[in-house]
Amino acid sequence: MAALIANHALNPAGGGPALEVVALGKSYAGQAVVAGIDFAVPTGTCFGLLGPNGAGKTTTLRCCLGLTIPDSGTIRLAGRAVPADAGAARARVGVVPQFDNLDPDFTAHENLTVYGRYFGIGEAAMRARIPELLDFAGLTGKEHAPIQSLSGGMKRRLTLARALVNDPDIVFLDEPTTGLDPQARHLIWDRLKRLIALGKTLILTTHFMDEAERLCDRLAILDHGRLIAEGAPRELIRRHIEPQVVEVFGEAVANWAQTHEQLGERMEMAGDTAFFYCRDAAPLLAVLAGETALRFVHRAASLEDVFLKLTGRDLRD
Structure with a gap:
Protein backbone atom coordinates (compact mmCIF):
# COMPACT_ATOMS: atom_id res chain seq x y z
CA MET A 1 0.00 0.00 0.00
CA ALA A 2 2.90 2.37 0.49
CA ALA A 3 3.11 3.35 -3.18
CA LEU A 4 -0.59 3.94 -3.58
CA ILE A 5 -1.86 5.22 -0.25
CA ALA A 6 0.93 7.63 0.53
CA ASN A 7 1.76 8.51 4.10
CA HIS A 8 1.47 12.25 3.68
CA ALA A 9 -1.10 13.50 6.15
CA LEU A 10 -2.71 16.78 5.25
CA ASN A 11 -1.08 19.80 6.83
CA PRO A 12 -3.35 22.79 6.29
CA ALA A 13 -1.85 26.24 6.37
CA GLY A 14 -0.76 27.00 9.91
CA GLY A 15 -1.00 23.34 10.96
CA GLY A 16 -4.73 23.64 11.61
CA PRO A 17 -7.29 20.84 11.87
CA ALA A 18 -8.39 18.75 8.90
CA LEU A 19 -11.98 19.94 9.51
CA GLU A 20 -13.15 22.87 11.61
CA VAL A 21 -16.82 23.73 12.16
CA VAL A 22 -17.86 26.88 14.03
CA ALA A 23 -21.45 27.86 14.93
CA LEU A 24 -22.92 25.76 12.11
CA GLY A 25 -26.66 26.22 11.66
CA LYS A 26 -29.20 24.88 9.19
CA SER A 27 -33.00 25.02 9.26
CA TYR A 28 -35.75 23.63 7.07
CA ALA A 29 -39.25 25.14 7.14
CA GLY A 30 -38.36 27.07 10.29
CA GLN A 31 -37.15 23.94 12.10
CA ALA A 32 -33.50 23.93 13.21
CA VAL A 33 -31.89 20.71 12.00
CA VAL A 34 -28.40 21.83 13.03
CA ALA A 35 -28.38 24.40 15.82
CA GLY A 36 -25.05 26.22 16.15
CA ILE A 37 -22.59 23.36 16.62
CA ASP A 38 -18.79 23.61 16.95
CA PHE A 39 -16.16 20.90 16.59
CA ALA A 40 -12.70 20.37 15.12
CA VAL A 41 -11.05 17.23 13.77
CA PRO A 42 -7.27 17.01 14.28
CA THR A 43 -5.29 15.80 11.29
CA GLY A 44 -4.49 12.08 11.31
CA THR A 45 -7.25 11.06 13.73
CA CYS A 46 -10.58 9.27 13.54
CA PHE A 47 -13.49 11.46 14.61
CA GLY A 48 -16.95 10.01 15.21
CA LEU A 49 -20.22 11.88 14.75
CA LEU A 50 -22.94 10.00 16.63
CA GLY A 51 -26.62 10.59 17.21
CA PRO A 52 -30.09 9.07 16.89
CA ASN A 53 -32.00 9.23 13.61
CA GLY A 54 -32.91 12.84 12.90
CA ALA A 55 -30.17 14.24 15.14
CA GLY A 56 -28.62 16.28 12.30
CA LYS A 57 -25.64 14.09 11.39
CA THR A 58 -26.35 13.80 7.66
CA THR A 59 -27.09 17.50 7.29
CA THR A 60 -23.85 18.31 9.14
CA LEU A 61 -21.83 16.06 6.83
CA ARG A 62 -23.48 17.49 3.72
CA CYS A 63 -22.67 21.02 4.88
CA CYS A 64 -19.06 20.03 5.57
CA LEU A 65 -18.73 18.65 2.03
CA GLY A 66 -20.33 21.72 0.45
CA LEU A 67 -23.35 19.73 -0.76
CA THR A 68 -25.78 21.67 1.45
CA ILE A 69 -25.47 25.42 2.02
CA PRO A 70 -25.63 26.26 5.75
CA ASP A 71 -27.66 29.16 7.06
CA SER A 72 -24.93 30.27 9.44
CA GLY A 73 -21.48 29.42 10.72
CA THR A 74 -18.12 28.70 9.10
CA ILE A 75 -16.50 25.49 7.83
CA ARG A 76 -12.90 24.85 6.84
CA LEU A 77 -12.19 21.51 5.18
CA ALA A 78 -8.66 20.55 4.09
CA GLY A 79 -7.62 24.13 4.78
CA ARG A 80 -10.32 25.53 2.45
CA ALA A 81 -13.42 27.55 3.19
CA VAL A 82 -16.64 25.65 2.51
CA PRO A 83 -18.88 26.14 0.59
CA ALA A 84 -16.92 28.93 -1.16
CA ASP A 85 -14.00 26.65 -2.08
CA ALA A 86 -15.72 23.28 -1.67
CA GLY A 87 -14.57 21.94 -5.04
CA ALA A 88 -10.89 22.31 -4.17
CA ALA A 89 -11.49 20.84 -0.72
CA ARG A 90 -13.29 17.79 -2.10
CA ALA A 91 -10.34 17.05 -4.37
CA ARG A 92 -8.49 15.96 -1.20
CA VAL A 93 -11.46 14.06 0.25
CA GLY A 94 -12.83 10.55 -0.19
CA VAL A 95 -16.45 9.65 0.63
CA VAL A 96 -17.97 6.29 1.55
CA PRO A 97 -21.76 6.89 1.38
CA GLN A 98 -24.26 5.15 3.62
CA PHE A 99 -25.61 3.11 0.72
CA ASP A 100 -23.40 1.60 -1.97
CA ASN A 101 -23.92 3.42 -5.27
CA LEU A 102 -21.66 1.36 -7.50
CA ASP A 103 -22.66 1.19 -11.16
CA PRO A 104 -24.31 -2.23 -11.61
CA ASP A 105 -23.48 -2.29 -15.32
CA PHE A 106 -19.72 -2.10 -14.73
CA THR A 107 -17.15 -4.50 -13.34
CA ALA A 108 -15.14 -3.68 -10.22
CA HIS A 109 -12.25 -2.47 -12.41
CA GLU A 110 -14.55 -0.29 -14.51
CA ASN A 111 -16.18 1.26 -11.45
CA LEU A 112 -12.79 2.37 -10.16
CA THR A 113 -11.61 3.57 -13.59
CA VAL A 114 -14.69 5.71 -14.22
CA TYR A 115 -14.55 7.20 -10.71
CA GLY A 116 -10.90 8.13 -11.25
CA ARG A 117 -11.95 10.31 -14.20
CA TYR A 118 -13.82 12.64 -11.82
CA PHE A 119 -10.41 13.50 -10.35
CA GLY A 120 -8.68 13.78 -13.71
CA ILE A 121 -6.83 10.47 -13.33
CA GLY A 122 -6.13 8.89 -16.71
CA GLU A 123 -6.63 5.23 -17.57
CA ALA A 124 -2.92 4.41 -17.53
CA ALA A 125 -2.54 5.82 -14.02
CA MET A 126 -5.66 3.99 -12.88
CA ARG A 127 -4.40 0.69 -14.29
CA ALA A 128 -1.36 1.12 -12.04
CA ARG A 129 -3.47 1.98 -8.98
CA ILE A 130 -6.26 -0.57 -9.25
CA PRO A 131 -4.33 -3.72 -8.22
CA GLU A 132 -3.27 -2.07 -4.94
CA LEU A 133 -6.74 -0.67 -4.32
CA LEU A 134 -8.29 -4.11 -4.79
CA ASP A 135 -5.61 -5.71 -2.63
CA PHE A 136 -6.31 -3.19 0.13
CA ALA A 137 -10.02 -4.04 -0.08
CA GLY A 138 -9.40 -7.79 -0.07
CA LEU A 139 -10.74 -8.07 -3.62
CA THR A 140 -7.70 -9.31 -5.53
CA GLY A 141 -8.90 -11.42 -8.44
CA LYS A 142 -12.29 -9.68 -8.56
CA GLU A 143 -11.33 -6.89 -10.97
CA HIS A 144 -13.48 -8.28 -13.81
CA ALA A 145 -16.35 -9.44 -11.58
CA PRO A 146 -19.77 -7.92 -12.36
CA ILE A 147 -21.10 -5.88 -9.45
CA GLN A 148 -24.18 -8.12 -9.18
CA SER A 149 -21.93 -11.11 -8.45
CA LEU A 150 -20.32 -9.50 -5.38
CA SER A 151 -21.57 -10.09 -1.86
CA GLY A 152 -22.70 -7.19 0.32
CA GLY A 153 -19.37 -7.17 2.14
CA MET A 154 -17.44 -7.15 -1.14
CA LYS A 155 -19.50 -4.23 -2.45
CA ARG A 156 -18.85 -2.30 0.75
CA ARG A 157 -15.12 -2.91 0.47
CA LEU A 158 -15.14 -1.88 -3.18
CA THR A 159 -16.92 1.35 -2.20
CA LEU A 160 -14.13 1.97 0.32
CA ALA A 161 -11.50 1.29 -2.36
CA ARG A 162 -13.29 3.71 -4.68
CA ALA A 163 -13.14 6.43 -2.00
CA LEU A 164 -9.34 6.07 -2.03
CA VAL A 165 -8.92 6.47 -5.80
CA ASN A 166 -7.62 10.03 -5.43
CA ASP A 167 -5.36 9.18 -2.45
CA PRO A 168 -7.38 11.53 -0.20
CA ASP A 169 -6.11 13.10 3.00
CA ILE A 170 -9.58 12.99 4.59
CA VAL A 171 -12.16 10.21 4.28
CA PHE A 172 -15.83 10.65 5.24
CA LEU A 173 -17.55 7.36 6.12
CA ASP A 174 -21.32 7.35 6.59
CA GLU A 175 -22.27 4.16 8.50
CA PRO A 176 -19.63 2.08 6.69
CA THR A 177 -20.57 -1.32 8.18
CA THR A 178 -24.37 -1.17 8.33
CA GLY A 179 -25.88 -4.43 7.09
CA LEU A 180 -22.63 -6.40 7.17
CA ASP A 181 -22.02 -9.67 8.99
CA PRO A 182 -19.46 -9.73 11.85
CA GLN A 183 -16.65 -11.08 9.65
CA ALA A 184 -17.13 -8.32 7.07
CA ARG A 185 -17.36 -5.67 9.80
CA HIS A 186 -14.06 -6.75 11.32
CA LEU A 187 -12.36 -6.70 7.92
CA ILE A 188 -13.60 -3.13 7.30
CA TRP A 189 -12.38 -2.12 10.77
CA ASP A 190 -8.94 -3.54 9.97
CA ARG A 191 -8.76 -1.53 6.75
CA LEU A 192 -9.85 1.67 8.50
CA LYS A 193 -7.22 1.19 11.19
CA ARG A 194 -4.62 0.88 8.42
CA LEU A 195 -5.72 4.21 6.98
CA ILE A 196 -5.41 5.87 10.39
CA ALA A 197 -1.93 4.38 10.80
CA LEU A 198 -1.00 5.91 7.44
CA GLY A 199 -1.94 9.37 8.68
CA LYS A 200 -5.34 9.70 7.03
CA THR A 201 -8.09 11.63 8.80
CA LEU A 202 -11.36 9.70 9.12
CA ILE A 203 -14.74 11.27 9.86
CA LEU A 204 -17.18 8.52 10.77
CA THR A 205 -20.89 8.26 11.45
CA THR A 206 -22.16 4.99 12.89
CA HIS A 207 -24.99 3.48 14.93
CA PHE A 208 -22.62 0.81 16.27
CA MET A 209 -21.21 2.08 19.55
CA ASP A 210 -18.58 -0.69 19.67
CA GLU A 211 -17.39 0.51 16.26
CA ALA A 212 -17.01 4.06 17.57
CA GLU A 213 -15.17 2.81 20.67
CA ARG A 214 -12.76 0.74 18.57
CA LEU A 215 -11.97 3.32 15.90
CA CYS A 216 -12.51 6.84 17.19
CA ASP A 217 -9.88 8.96 18.92
CA ARG A 218 -12.58 11.49 19.68
CA LEU A 219 -16.30 11.81 18.99
CA ALA A 220 -19.24 14.16 19.26
CA ILE A 221 -22.81 13.17 20.11
CA LEU A 222 -25.60 15.14 18.45
CA ASP A 223 -29.26 15.22 19.43
CA HIS A 224 -31.99 17.47 18.04
CA GLY A 225 -29.35 19.38 16.09
CA ARG A 226 -27.24 20.22 19.13
CA LEU A 227 -23.87 18.91 20.23
CA ILE A 228 -24.53 17.43 23.68
CA ALA A 229 -21.20 15.72 24.43
CA GLU A 230 -17.69 15.57 22.98
CA GLY A 231 -14.53 13.74 23.98
CA ALA A 232 -12.55 10.53 23.73
CA PRO A 233 -14.73 7.41 24.14
CA ARG A 234 -13.22 6.33 27.49
CA GLU A 235 -13.35 9.92 28.73
CA LEU A 236 -17.08 10.14 27.96
CA ILE A 237 -17.73 6.84 29.74
CA ARG A 238 -15.89 8.02 32.86
CA ARG A 239 -17.65 11.38 32.78
CA HIS A 240 -21.23 10.23 32.27
CA ILE A 241 -21.68 6.65 33.51
Whole structure:
Protein backbone atom coordinates (compact mmCIF):
# COMPACT_ATOMS: atom_id res chain seq x y z
CA MET A 1 0.00 0.00 0.00
CA ALA A 2 2.90 2.37 0.49
CA ALA A 3 3.11 3.35 -3.18
CA LEU A 4 -0.59 3.94 -3.58
CA ILE A 5 -1.86 5.22 -0.25
CA ALA A 6 0.93 7.63 0.53
CA ASN A 7 1.76 8.51 4.10
CA HIS A 8 1.47 12.25 3.68
CA ALA A 9 -1.10 13.50 6.15
CA LEU A 10 -2.71 16.78 5.25
CA ASN A 11 -1.08 19.80 6.83
CA PRO A 12 -3.35 22.79 6.29
CA ALA A 13 -1.85 26.24 6.37
CA GLY A 14 -0.76 27.00 9.91
CA GLY A 15 -1.00 23.34 10.96
CA GLY A 16 -4.73 23.64 11.61
CA PRO A 17 -7.29 20.84 11.87
CA ALA A 18 -8.39 18.75 8.90
CA LEU A 19 -11.98 19.94 9.51
CA GLU A 20 -13.15 22.87 11.61
CA VAL A 21 -16.82 23.73 12.16
CA VAL A 22 -17.86 26.88 14.03
CA ALA A 23 -21.45 27.86 14.93
CA LEU A 24 -22.92 25.76 12.11
CA GLY A 25 -26.66 26.22 11.66
CA LYS A 26 -29.20 24.88 9.19
CA SER A 27 -33.00 25.02 9.26
CA TYR A 28 -35.75 23.63 7.07
CA ALA A 29 -39.25 25.14 7.14
CA GLY A 30 -38.36 27.07 10.29
CA GLN A 31 -37.15 23.94 12.10
CA ALA A 32 -33.50 23.93 13.21
CA VAL A 33 -31.89 20.71 12.00
CA VAL A 34 -28.40 21.83 13.03
CA ALA A 35 -28.38 24.40 15.82
CA GLY A 36 -25.05 26.22 16.15
CA ILE A 37 -22.59 23.36 16.62
CA ASP A 38 -18.79 23.61 16.95
CA PHE A 39 -16.16 20.90 16.59
CA ALA A 40 -12.70 20.37 15.12
CA VAL A 41 -11.05 17.23 13.77
CA PRO A 42 -7.27 17.01 14.28
CA THR A 43 -5.29 15.80 11.29
CA GLY A 44 -4.49 12.08 11.31
CA THR A 45 -7.25 11.06 13.73
CA CYS A 46 -10.58 9.27 13.54
CA PHE A 47 -13.49 11.46 14.61
CA GLY A 48 -16.95 10.01 15.21
CA LEU A 49 -20.22 11.88 14.75
CA LEU A 50 -22.94 10.00 16.63
CA GLY A 51 -26.62 10.59 17.21
CA PRO A 52 -30.09 9.07 16.89
CA ASN A 53 -32.00 9.23 13.61
CA GLY A 54 -32.91 12.84 12.90
CA ALA A 55 -30.17 14.24 15.14
CA GLY A 56 -28.62 16.28 12.30
CA LYS A 57 -25.64 14.09 11.39
CA THR A 58 -26.35 13.80 7.66
CA THR A 59 -27.09 17.50 7.29
CA THR A 60 -23.85 18.31 9.14
CA LEU A 61 -21.83 16.06 6.83
CA ARG A 62 -23.48 17.49 3.72
CA CYS A 63 -22.67 21.02 4.88
CA CYS A 64 -19.06 20.03 5.57
CA LEU A 65 -18.73 18.65 2.03
CA GLY A 66 -20.33 21.72 0.45
CA LEU A 67 -23.35 19.73 -0.76
CA THR A 68 -25.78 21.67 1.45
CA ILE A 69 -25.47 25.42 2.02
CA PRO A 70 -25.63 26.26 5.75
CA ASP A 71 -27.66 29.16 7.06
CA SER A 72 -24.93 30.27 9.44
CA GLY A 73 -21.48 29.42 10.72
CA THR A 74 -18.12 28.70 9.10
CA ILE A 75 -16.50 25.49 7.83
CA ARG A 76 -12.90 24.85 6.84
CA LEU A 77 -12.19 21.51 5.18
CA ALA A 78 -8.66 20.55 4.09
CA GLY A 79 -7.62 24.13 4.78
CA ARG A 80 -10.32 25.53 2.45
CA ALA A 81 -13.42 27.55 3.19
CA VAL A 82 -16.64 25.65 2.51
CA PRO A 83 -18.88 26.14 0.59
CA ALA A 84 -16.92 28.93 -1.16
CA ASP A 85 -14.00 26.65 -2.08
CA ALA A 86 -15.72 23.28 -1.67
CA GLY A 87 -14.57 21.94 -5.04
CA ALA A 88 -10.89 22.31 -4.17
CA ALA A 89 -11.49 20.84 -0.72
CA ARG A 90 -13.29 17.79 -2.10
CA ALA A 91 -10.34 17.05 -4.37
CA ARG A 92 -8.49 15.96 -1.20
CA VAL A 93 -11.46 14.06 0.25
CA GLY A 94 -12.83 10.55 -0.19
CA VAL A 95 -16.45 9.65 0.63
CA VAL A 96 -17.97 6.29 1.55
CA PRO A 97 -21.76 6.89 1.38
CA GLN A 98 -24.26 5.15 3.62
CA PHE A 99 -25.61 3.11 0.72
CA ASP A 100 -23.40 1.60 -1.97
CA ASN A 101 -23.92 3.42 -5.27
CA LEU A 102 -21.66 1.36 -7.50
CA ASP A 103 -22.66 1.19 -11.16
CA PRO A 104 -24.31 -2.23 -11.61
CA ASP A 105 -23.48 -2.29 -15.32
CA PHE A 106 -19.72 -2.10 -14.73
CA THR A 107 -17.15 -4.50 -13.34
CA ALA A 108 -15.14 -3.68 -10.22
CA HIS A 109 -12.25 -2.47 -12.41
CA GLU A 110 -14.55 -0.29 -14.51
CA ASN A 111 -16.18 1.26 -11.45
CA LEU A 112 -12.79 2.37 -10.16
CA THR A 113 -11.61 3.57 -13.59
CA VAL A 114 -14.69 5.71 -14.22
CA TYR A 115 -14.55 7.20 -10.71
CA GLY A 116 -10.90 8.13 -11.25
CA ARG A 117 -11.95 10.31 -14.20
CA TYR A 118 -13.82 12.64 -11.82
CA PHE A 119 -10.41 13.50 -10.35
CA GLY A 120 -8.68 13.78 -13.71
CA ILE A 121 -6.83 10.47 -13.33
CA GLY A 122 -6.13 8.89 -16.71
CA GLU A 123 -6.63 5.23 -17.57
CA ALA A 124 -2.92 4.41 -17.53
CA ALA A 125 -2.54 5.82 -14.02
CA MET A 126 -5.66 3.99 -12.88
CA ARG A 127 -4.40 0.69 -14.29
CA ALA A 128 -1.36 1.12 -12.04
CA ARG A 129 -3.47 1.98 -8.98
CA ILE A 130 -6.26 -0.57 -9.25
CA PRO A 131 -4.33 -3.72 -8.22
CA GLU A 132 -3.27 -2.07 -4.94
CA LEU A 133 -6.74 -0.67 -4.32
CA LEU A 134 -8.29 -4.11 -4.79
CA ASP A 135 -5.61 -5.71 -2.63
CA PHE A 136 -6.31 -3.19 0.13
CA ALA A 137 -10.02 -4.04 -0.08
CA GLY A 138 -9.40 -7.79 -0.07
CA LEU A 139 -10.74 -8.07 -3.62
CA THR A 140 -7.70 -9.31 -5.53
CA GLY A 141 -8.90 -11.42 -8.44
CA LYS A 142 -12.29 -9.68 -8.56
CA GLU A 143 -11.33 -6.89 -10.97
CA HIS A 144 -13.48 -8.28 -13.81
CA ALA A 145 -16.35 -9.44 -11.58
CA PRO A 146 -19.77 -7.92 -12.36
CA ILE A 147 -21.10 -5.88 -9.45
CA GLN A 148 -24.18 -8.12 -9.18
CA SER A 149 -21.93 -11.11 -8.45
CA LEU A 150 -20.32 -9.50 -5.38
CA SER A 151 -21.57 -10.09 -1.86
CA GLY A 152 -22.70 -7.19 0.32
CA GLY A 153 -19.37 -7.17 2.14
CA MET A 154 -17.44 -7.15 -1.14
CA LYS A 155 -19.50 -4.23 -2.45
CA ARG A 156 -18.85 -2.30 0.75
CA ARG A 157 -15.12 -2.91 0.47
CA LEU A 158 -15.14 -1.88 -3.18
CA THR A 159 -16.92 1.35 -2.20
CA LEU A 160 -14.13 1.97 0.32
CA ALA A 161 -11.50 1.29 -2.36
CA ARG A 162 -13.29 3.71 -4.68
CA ALA A 163 -13.14 6.43 -2.00
CA LEU A 164 -9.34 6.07 -2.03
CA VAL A 165 -8.92 6.47 -5.80
CA ASN A 166 -7.62 10.03 -5.43
CA ASP A 167 -5.36 9.18 -2.45
CA PRO A 168 -7.38 11.53 -0.20
CA ASP A 169 -6.11 13.10 3.00
CA ILE A 170 -9.58 12.99 4.59
CA VAL A 171 -12.16 10.21 4.28
CA PHE A 172 -15.83 10.65 5.24
CA LEU A 173 -17.55 7.36 6.12
CA ASP A 174 -21.32 7.35 6.59
CA GLU A 175 -22.27 4.16 8.50
CA PRO A 176 -19.63 2.08 6.69
CA THR A 177 -20.57 -1.32 8.18
CA THR A 178 -24.37 -1.17 8.33
CA GLY A 179 -25.88 -4.43 7.09
CA LEU A 180 -22.63 -6.40 7.17
CA ASP A 181 -22.02 -9.67 8.99
CA PRO A 182 -19.46 -9.73 11.85
CA GLN A 183 -16.65 -11.08 9.65
CA ALA A 184 -17.13 -8.32 7.07
CA ARG A 185 -17.36 -5.67 9.80
CA HIS A 186 -14.06 -6.75 11.32
CA LEU A 187 -12.36 -6.70 7.92
CA ILE A 188 -13.60 -3.13 7.30
CA TRP A 189 -12.38 -2.12 10.77
CA ASP A 190 -8.94 -3.54 9.97
CA ARG A 191 -8.76 -1.53 6.75
CA LEU A 192 -9.85 1.67 8.50
CA LYS A 193 -7.22 1.19 11.19
CA ARG A 194 -4.62 0.88 8.42
CA LEU A 195 -5.72 4.21 6.98
CA ILE A 196 -5.41 5.87 10.39
CA ALA A 197 -1.93 4.38 10.80
CA LEU A 198 -1.00 5.91 7.44
CA GLY A 199 -1.94 9.37 8.68
CA LYS A 200 -5.34 9.70 7.03
CA THR A 201 -8.09 11.63 8.80
CA LEU A 202 -11.36 9.70 9.12
CA ILE A 203 -14.74 11.27 9.86
CA LEU A 204 -17.18 8.52 10.77
CA THR A 205 -20.89 8.26 11.45
CA THR A 206 -22.16 4.99 12.89
CA HIS A 207 -24.99 3.48 14.93
CA PHE A 208 -22.62 0.81 16.27
CA MET A 209 -21.21 2.08 19.55
CA ASP A 210 -18.58 -0.69 19.67
CA GLU A 211 -17.39 0.51 16.26
CA ALA A 212 -17.01 4.06 17.57
CA GLU A 213 -15.17 2.81 20.67
CA ARG A 214 -12.76 0.74 18.57
CA LEU A 215 -11.97 3.32 15.90
CA CYS A 216 -12.51 6.84 17.19
CA ASP A 217 -9.88 8.96 18.92
CA ARG A 218 -12.58 11.49 19.68
CA LEU A 219 -16.30 11.81 18.99
CA ALA A 220 -19.24 14.16 19.26
CA ILE A 221 -22.81 13.17 20.11
CA LEU A 222 -25.60 15.14 18.45
CA ASP A 223 -29.26 15.22 19.43
CA HIS A 224 -31.99 17.47 18.04
CA GLY A 225 -29.35 19.38 16.09
CA ARG A 226 -27.24 20.22 19.13
CA LEU A 227 -23.87 18.91 20.23
CA ILE A 228 -24.53 17.43 23.68
CA ALA A 229 -21.20 15.72 24.43
CA GLU A 230 -17.69 15.57 22.98
CA GLY A 231 -14.53 13.74 23.98
CA ALA A 232 -12.55 10.53 23.73
CA PRO A 233 -14.73 7.41 24.14
CA ARG A 234 -13.22 6.33 27.49
CA GLU A 235 -13.35 9.92 28.73
CA LEU A 236 -17.08 10.14 27.96
CA ILE A 237 -17.73 6.84 29.74
CA ARG A 238 -15.89 8.02 32.86
CA ARG A 239 -17.65 11.38 32.78
CA HIS A 240 -21.23 10.23 32.27
CA ILE A 241 -21.68 6.65 33.51
CA GLU A 242 -21.00 4.63 36.66
CA PRO A 243 -18.18 2.13 35.95
CA GLN A 244 -20.21 -1.09 36.30
CA VAL A 245 -23.52 -2.21 34.84
CA VAL A 246 -25.64 -5.18 35.88
CA GLU A 247 -28.42 -6.18 33.48
CA VAL A 248 -31.13 -8.22 35.19
CA PHE A 249 -33.86 -10.06 33.31
CA GLY A 250 -36.43 -12.74 34.03
CA GLU A 251 -40.01 -13.21 35.19
CA ALA A 252 -41.45 -10.29 37.22
CA VAL A 253 -38.12 -8.44 37.00
CA ALA A 254 -39.82 -5.03 37.06
CA ASN A 255 -41.29 -5.55 40.53
CA TRP A 256 -38.05 -7.07 41.81
CA ALA A 257 -35.99 -4.18 40.42
CA GLN A 258 -38.20 -1.56 42.04
CA THR A 259 -37.79 -3.14 45.47
CA HIS A 260 -34.01 -3.43 45.05
CA GLU A 261 -33.38 -0.11 43.33
CA GLN A 262 -31.18 1.07 46.21
CA LEU A 263 -28.55 -1.53 45.32
CA GLY A 264 -27.34 0.65 42.43
CA GLU A 265 -26.64 4.35 42.00
CA ARG A 266 -29.21 4.34 39.20
CA MET A 267 -31.71 1.88 37.73
CA GLU A 268 -33.53 1.98 34.40
CA MET A 269 -36.13 -0.38 32.95
CA ALA A 270 -36.07 -1.11 29.22
CA GLY A 271 -38.54 -3.76 28.11
CA ASP A 272 -38.01 -6.83 30.30
CA THR A 273 -34.51 -5.81 31.43
CA ALA A 274 -33.48 -3.78 34.47
CA PHE A 275 -30.20 -1.90 34.12
CA PHE A 276 -28.44 -1.20 37.42
CA TYR A 277 -25.60 1.33 37.16
CA CYS A 278 -23.16 0.80 40.05
CA ARG A 279 -19.90 2.05 41.48
CA ASP A 280 -19.71 -1.11 43.58
CA ALA A 281 -21.78 -4.00 42.18
CA ALA A 282 -20.85 -6.50 44.94
CA PRO A 283 -23.99 -6.00 47.11
CA LEU A 284 -26.30 -6.37 44.11
CA LEU A 285 -24.44 -9.45 42.85
CA ALA A 286 -24.67 -11.04 46.31
CA VAL A 287 -28.46 -10.65 46.31
CA LEU A 288 -28.77 -11.91 42.73
CA ALA A 289 -26.81 -15.06 43.60
CA GLY A 290 -29.82 -16.24 45.58
CA GLU A 291 -32.45 -15.31 42.97
CA THR A 292 -32.93 -18.50 40.95
CA ALA A 293 -35.76 -17.02 38.85
CA LEU A 294 -33.58 -14.19 37.52
CA ARG A 295 -30.65 -14.08 35.12
CA PHE A 296 -28.09 -11.31 34.93
CA VAL A 297 -25.05 -9.98 33.09
CA HIS A 298 -22.34 -8.05 34.92
CA ARG A 299 -20.17 -5.88 32.65
CA ALA A 300 -18.16 -2.70 32.43
CA ALA A 301 -19.93 0.46 31.31
CA SER A 302 -19.74 1.15 27.57
CA LEU A 303 -20.20 3.96 25.10
CA GLU A 304 -23.67 2.60 24.35
CA ASP A 305 -24.65 3.32 27.98
CA VAL A 306 -23.46 6.91 27.54
CA PHE A 307 -25.37 7.26 24.28
CA LEU A 308 -28.63 5.95 25.77
CA LYS A 309 -28.31 8.09 28.89
CA LEU A 310 -27.77 11.27 26.87
CA THR A 311 -30.25 10.66 24.04
CA GLY A 312 -32.85 8.44 25.73
CA ARG A 313 -34.15 4.96 25.00
CA ASP A 314 -37.19 6.04 22.96
CA LEU A 315 -37.26 4.76 19.37
CA ARG A 316 -36.45 7.39 16.71
CA ASP A 317 -37.80 7.06 13.15
